[in-house]
Amino acid sequence: MPTLIVNGRSFSVDAEPETPLLWALREHLGLTGTKFGCGAGLCGACTVHLDGEAVFACQTPIEAADGRAVTTIEGLSNTGDHPVQRAWVQEQVPQCGYCQSGQIMRAAALLAANPRPTREEIIDAMSSNLCRCGTYPRIIRAVERAAGEV
Amino acid sequence: MSGTTHPSRRGFLGSAIGFAVLAGGGLQVLRDAALAQPTSRAVNAWVTLSSDGEVVIRFASAEMGQGVNTSLPMILAEEMDADWSRVRVEQLDQGPVATFGNPNTGGILFTAGSSSVEGYFAIMRRAGAHARRILIHSAAQAWRVRPGEVTTEPGVILHRASGRRMEFGAVAALPQIVTDVPPVSDADLKPRSAWRLIGTNPDRRDIPGKTRGGTVYSIDVRVPNMLYAALALPPVEGERPVRVSDTRALAVPGVARVIRMPHAVAVLAERWEAATAARDALDVEWTTSSPFRSADTEKDLAETASAARDLNRPGVPWEARGNAPDAIAAGARVIEAEYRTEPTYHAQMEPLAAIASVDPDGRGAEVWLGTQSQTVSIAAAAQALETTPDRIRFHAMQMGGGFGRRTFFARDILRDALLLSREMRRPVKVMWTREDDIRNGWFRPATAHHLQAVLSPEGRVTALRHRVASPSVLAFAAPQRWAAANNRDILVMEGTESTDYAIPDFLAEHVILERRARVSAWRGIGWGPNLYAREAFIDELAEAAGSDPVSIRRQLLASSPRGLAVLDTVVAMSDFGRPPPRRAHGISFAGYKATLGAGVAEVSLNTDTGEIRVHRFWAAVDSGIAIHPKNLEAQAEGGIIFGLSGLLKERITISGGEVQQANFHDYEPMRIHEIPEVRIRIIESGAPPSGAGEIGVPMTGAAVANAVHALTGKRLRQMPFTPDRVKQALST
Numbered sequence: 001m002p003t004l005i006v007n008g009r010s011f012s013v014d015a016e017p018e019t020p021l022l023w024a025l026r027e028h029l030g031l032t033g034t035k036f037g038c039g040a041g042l043c044g045a046c047t048v049h050l051d052g053e054a055v056f057a058c059q060t061p062i063e064a065a066d067g068r069a070v071t072t073i074e075g076l077s078n079t080g081d082h083p084v085q086r087a088w089v090q091e092q093v094p095q096c097g098y099c100q101s102g103q104i105m106r107a108a109a110l111l112a113a114n115p116r117p118t119r120e121e122i123i124d125a126m127s128s129n130l131c132r133c134g135t136y137p138r139i140i141r142a143v144e145r146a147a148g149e150v
Numbered sequence: 151m152s153g154t155t156h157p158s159r160r161g162f163l164g165s166a167i168g169f170a171v172l173a174g175g176g177l178q179v180l181r182d183a184a185l186a187q188p189t190s191r192a193v194n195a196w197v198t199l200s201s202d203g204e205v206v207i208r209f210a211s212a213e214m215g216q217g218v219n220t221s222l223p224m225i226l227a228e229e230m231d232a233d234w235s236r237v238r239v240e241q242l243d244q245g246p247v248a249t250f251g252n253p254n255t256g257g258i259l260f261t262a263g264s265s266s267v268e269g270y271f272a273i274m275r276r277a278g279a280h281a282r283r284i285l286i287h288s289a290a291q292a293w294r295v296r297p298g299e300v301t302t303e304p305g306v307i308l309h310r311a312s313g314r315r316m317e318f319g320a321v322a323a324l325p326q327i328v329t330d331v332p333p334v335s336d337a338d339l340k341p342r343s344a345w346r347l348i349g350t351n352p353d354r355r356d357i358p359g360k361t362r363g364g365t366v367y368s369i370d371v372r373v374p375n376m377l378y379a380a381l382a383l384p385p386v387e388g389e390r391p392v393r394v395s396d397t398r399a400l401a402v403p404g405v406a407r408v409i410r411m412p413h414a415v416a417v418l419a420e421r422w423e424a425a426t427a428a429r430d431a432l433d434v435e436w437t438t439s440s441p442f443r444s445a446d447t448e449k450d451l452a453e454t455a456s457a458a459r460d461l462n463r464p465g466v467p468w469e470a471r472g473n474a475p476d477a478i479a480a481g482a483r484v485i486e487a488e489y490r491t492e493p494t495y496h497a498q499m500e501p502l503a504a505i506a507s508v509d510p511d512g513r514g515a516e517v518w519l520g521t522q523s524q525t526v527s528i529a530a531a532a533q534a535l536e537t538t539p540d541r542i543r544f545h546a547m548q549m550g551g552g553f554g555r556r557t558f559f560a561r562d563i564l565r566d567a568l569l570l571s572r573e574m575r576r577p578v579k580v581m582w583t584r585e586d587d588i589r590n591g592w593f594r595p596a597t598a599h600h601l602q603a604v605l606s607p608e609g610r611v612t613a614l615r616h617r618v619a620s621p622s623v624l625a626f627a628a629p630q631r632w633a634a635a636n637n638r639d640i641l642v643m644e645g646t647e648s649t650d651y652a653i654p655d656f657l658a659e660h661v662i663l664e665r666r667a668r669v670s671a672w673r674g675i676g677w678g679p680n681l682y683a684r685e686a687f688i689d690e691l692a693e694a695a696g697s698d699p700v701s702i703r704r705q706l707l708a709s710s711p712r713g714l715a716v717l718d719t720v721v722a723m724s725d726f727g728r729p730p731p732r733r734a735h736g737i738s739f740a741g742y743k744a745t746l747g748a749g750v751a752e753v754s755l756n757t758d759t760g761e762i763r764v765h766r767f768w769a770a771v772d773s774g775i776a777i778h779p780k781n782l783e784a785q786a787e788g789g790i791i792f793g794l795s796g797l798l799k800e801r802i803t804i805s806g807g808e809v810q811q812a813n814f815h816d817y818e819p820m821r822i823h824e825i826p827e828v829r830i831r832i833i834e835s836g837a838p839p840s841g842a843g844e845i846g847v848p849m850t851g852a853a854v855a856n857a858v859h860a861l862t863g864k865r866l867r868q869m870p871f872t873p874d875r876v877k878q879a880l881s882t
Contacts, residue, residue: 015423023423027378032370033363035550037499038584042814045499073363080362088361092353092780095788096215097360098499098550104361127823130814132499132551133215134788134795134846136822 002066006031007075017063022046024062025072033073033101037130044129047102047109048072054109073101076108084108087146095133103129107143111150119144154243154544191322193284194329195249196226196277203305203319205232209274210242210250210259211266212522213356214552215788216843217781218266220354222274224777225267228347229278229340230285232318233305239355244524244544251525256631258525262557263675264742264841267777271839279334287328289316304346342775342836351780356548368520368547369503369581376505376577377406379570380425382415382432383590386807387668388440391415399428408432409573416570422581442807445666447493450804451596455490457661458600458619465617465659466637469647472655474602477613481604485694488600489683491869493593493802494672495811497819500550501587506531506567507577514541515571519564520549522557530561534568553792554671555592557627588817589809592627592670593802595620597642599683604655609695611706613655616646616684618676621665637662645677645848648684650713650741651706667804673792674847677742682797682851682869685738689856690865699737699856700726712772712835713739716748719770719831724750733765736857740849744840745773749790749849752826753857757880760873764794764826764854771830771845774837782842783830789846790828795820797851797869 004011004021006029013024020039025031025048037045039058046057049071050064076082084107094100103126110117110125117125122143131139188202198206209222223239226232242250242259251257254269282302289307290297293314301308307316321327359365384390394415396408404424409416415434419425457463478484505518513535521527524546531542549556563580571578582590597620604613623641625632632639639660646658672678692702700721707713717739720726729735733754740747752766771786799818803810811817855866864879 015421019423023421026370027372027422030372031363032366032372035367035499036369036501036581038814040584040813040815042818043499080358085361089353089357092357092784094215094354094357094360095217095784096499096549096551097356097365098367100360101363123823127821130499130819130821132497132553132792132819134791134825135784136791136820136825137787137828138784139822 002062004062004065004070005068006070007072013062015062018061020058021048021060021062021065021070022057025057031072031074035098035101037099043099044106045099045102047105047129049105049109052109052112054106073105076105082108083146083149084111084142087142091138091142091145093135093138093142095135099129099131103131103139107139107146110143111147115150116147117143154245189322191327193281193327194277196274197230197281199318199322201319201323203236203317205230205237205318206240207232207237208240208242210245210252211261211270212524212546212549213241214261214522214549214556216266216785217354217778218261219356220352221267221777221781222270224347224352225271225274226278226281228345229275230281231302231304234347234352236305241546242524243546244528247525258523260523260525261552262522262554262671264745264843264845267842268744268838268840275339276334279338280331283331283334284327284329285318285321287331288321288324291326291328292316292324348775348777349779351778354781365548367500367550368505368518369500369550371505371518371547371579373505373507373577376579377418377420377574378422378425379567379578379580380417380422380429381566381580381582381586382417382429382434383586384413384436386440387442389436389438391434392437393435395433398431402428402431407574409570411566411569414566416566418570418574418578426583440807442666445804445807447596447802447804450666451490451492451598454596454619454663455488455598457663458598458617459488463661465661468638468643468658468660470657471653472613474613474615474655474657477604477655478602478615481613482607483605484602485605485691486600486602487687487690488598489686489867490599491597491679491682493596493667494796494800495588495591495593495802495817496551496553496555496670496672497817498549498551498553498555501584502563502582503579504563504567505577505579506564506571508535508568508571509541510575512572513537515568516543516545517564517568518545518547520547520556522549522552527561527564530564531568534565535572553673554675557671584814585812588811588813590668591802591809592668594672594679595623595665595667595669597679599679601683601687603687603691605691605695609697611653611691611702614648614653616648616658616680617661618643618646618658618680619661619663621663621669623669623671626665626669627671641671642676643680644675644743645680645741646684650710650739650746652709653706673789674742674844677740677844677848678793678796678851679869681738681740681848682855685740685852686855686865689852689859703737703739707739712746712837715833715835716746716770716772719833720748720750720768723770723829723831724752724766724768726750734857734861736853736855736860738849738852738856740845742841742845742848744837745771745842745845747771747786747845747849749853751850751853751857753854753861755858755861755876760875760877760880762798762854762858762871762876764798766829767794767826767853768829769831769846769849770833771842772833772835772837773840773842773845774835775839776832776834777839779832782832785842786830786846787828789844790850791820791825793847793850794826794854797854797871799870799872801870801872
């Protein structure tokens, strides 16, 4: 039975090893902040961190996450005050909000690896995540705002 | 008063309060709150006061990203004089339509057509003024003074003569409040000069939850003992399962049952991954008798276009002024053109999901659903269980995007959840995958537009006839409304009426065709296709008349000061007609119901690939009084990106009745690297507030098409303007 370390806690998940991490998080562990959008690695709504790197949870079997550190939106910060989350509030980014967990996780991973990205680097990193409401201009501004603070 | 809300599940906690609990000393705050047990008291149907000073304001529209959780309560709080930092907001799950219905959506709880602020503005103001009056009368009674001597400041009731003050929360603790107050009339409402809240930009109440993964959408709902259901749906609408082999499916661990339904085969399992694996292991033979087997978008669009062109085919008049057919028959100079649009899919980011827990007697249920209409969904649930609406305990969930997808449609997945829960005697969550969502989508239908105009010798447009050929959306989506609509389809035809344009002889008509797919409203509704066609045609008329895109529109808008204002503003913002090298500008005037807008696109074109790049987009928007200007701007911006996505990239094709697209690889909305820089200017005309959620869409189509014409001399006559189509246009 694979053991997942999610947001610093260990869980045994009663699921087949090839089960996508997305469903283990959402339906087994109740961490529904990570969203299902396409199931095919196309939209980024399910983006989480695996050992600090942004991955599509829908494309990550739980056996590949076994023993590695998984961080979800719920564990990005204790009180929602990660610089990226704060910037998302300051720029009033979300509309429907459904894609935003994934956007925030993607942005946080970018800034962890590259604290001072150029605008082009921001756009390049964020292009894996779809938003249907059209919040993209605000996403760019929020990542730029958070950049100095990570 | 009735009407229910379930705030505990939502991320709508006011940010100030939320941080108070979550930040330092949180435990102490919680313990004190538990000890104090604040009393709460309903003031009227919309407002509840708590003795700790919290004011709970309800709103009856459904939140799908447009910010009604903030804009609607702001209107009420303004008139009530509530302290906004002490306001908590609650979305209504259900309630009597007489109290809570939106007059602009048929008097029911229905969120569509950018009508929330427009429809509820007067209602929320009066509700706020009524609540304030109750507070004043209650305090006056407690102080034994005349109500006329009592006034308010945000959150406080005052008797200036004696210096007495009472916090709003203290009214909740009074032994008695006075609800029998004189009715509120318009004269009692605050003059605009006294507004403190409307027109400001407080943070949206839903945003903290949406940055923490805390907001609960219907797809997130989990209830104890719940089963998951994945559906095998027919490849073509209307087919039914005739043979089901489920041996392999039932062998998947965790699968509870396979149930054949009239229109689908459902797999019920303890785990979602088991449900989908078992669904994939099903072997289902479907009927092959559906009339939709012959649906073919390419062939059907050609027929749609010929129906639009064939003037012998009667059209249902939507708007007539003067006599356009006669004027055209007699016209010395008649210009004709044709435009087409193809079907589009909503691509809301949250695939459809519904959760139902049917009561043991099978005649009632608790239901969780993201829906644009609580009223319609409750009625659909009652119908599915052959029961009465009072037996449906409804939770209207935050929607992961709506865009028209969750208007009437959500009834089918809700019905399935109810029937499966009743059968299994357990709560059931039905989820659609993205593939299910696309292949069984309700699409904006293809349209063909045949336009004719008469130009006077001076180059004025003296007559215009706009024929739209398409199936009726209303007939499919809302058959009961259609039965009383006299063949007037508001979901297809609205926007053609062109009332801002001074054209003496005018006719807009609808050539109604049989539907060949499931059809639906799509953000912008008819305004998107209709204004793309009309505004691209206006540029053709400008060219024919030897005029230019701005002058001809200024002439047409001569009697519309608001229209002229948005047009002139966007011309100035964009420095229209003076683009950087190798780029061009295109302009479109656009409306959306009472809201007016105008947009300019700046484009370049890769002539080798046919790829259009929109670099910048400017828009001027007049939606009357702006309740929350920053949110209005966000909505307009989002609408523009949505519109550009549709016109550049999005196309549903159907062949042999089967939808050809499956996921975001072959139906890919615009990504972040493809967006233009967007600039919005809000024009405050002082008109009553009107919608903002869709105004961005209708201006995009013609702005881009007209810009491409300015760049290449070629007209783009069919949406979307995909690279292959652009190359084709360039080669003609």
